[in-house]
Amino acid sequence: MKDLKIGEGTQVTLHFALLLEDGQPVDSTFERDPARLVIGDGNLPEGFEACIHGLQAGERKTFTVPPEKAFGQHNPSNIQMLSRSDFANIDELQVGMILGFTDKAGGELPGVIAEVDERQVKVDFNHPLAGRTLTFEVEILDVAPVSVQ
Template sequence: MSETTLTIEAGMQVTLHFALRLEDGAEVDSTFNQQPATLTIGDGNLPEGFEQHLLGLKAGQHETFHVAPEQAFGQPNPNNVQRMKRSAFAEVDELVPGMVLSFADKAGGELPGVVKGIEGDQVDIDFNHPLAGRTLVFEVDILEVKPITVQ
């Protein structure tokens, strides 16, 4: 079977260009003006809601999909907005709404938080994914589909 006739399924290696946009056309990420991305379907590196749109496609196909928040980064969770004391940000010169700050999670990893609001000595930090609650437009240009080869 030639590689051009293979369809994307779990365990396949796919090389593609992609663009991720908001519904208003604002671009979030794209490889169309750079090197294409190569990924393995089913390895967990691409959210399942995006991966499912690739299944069954073949090299040479160019498609655009709308991905609902539930299949992308979910709906915002109000429990992910935390109120903290202003004194916890003593090392930050000026806090402004919309500013992204880095926090350490329980495992010691990096967790971004967005300053949602400031009231007196209280600061609200939103730990929801910045794209939570957004319907996204996922455009793909499939360049190559091939089985994974074990070296």
């Protein structure tokens, strides 16, 4: 199975690094245990998954992934002004803090505190990497058929 290419129905073991435009690392497995994923399981965003389709064990590649293929463009409508009183249970709100909020469907939604004053708090619900062009480096260690259990 050494010639098996990454595609639907495959499990992939790989090392990856995700870097900002300036080369600053966001995440990497190269110094840790490799990642293992099933193609199409949702653990890797579609844009990144598309980059590795067709690769085989032993290949190492670098891809530039534009925002629309990564975490989307920054959307101004995802920034909300909330009342400072909504945060009464938090002693010290700081710009850059990431807090968990509950969306209308009851799911958890992370928000980044963007501004704080006495009356209002600006919260950015965009993904922290939205609007960023990213570099995605991969080293494919193994490609295997998905085993049915």
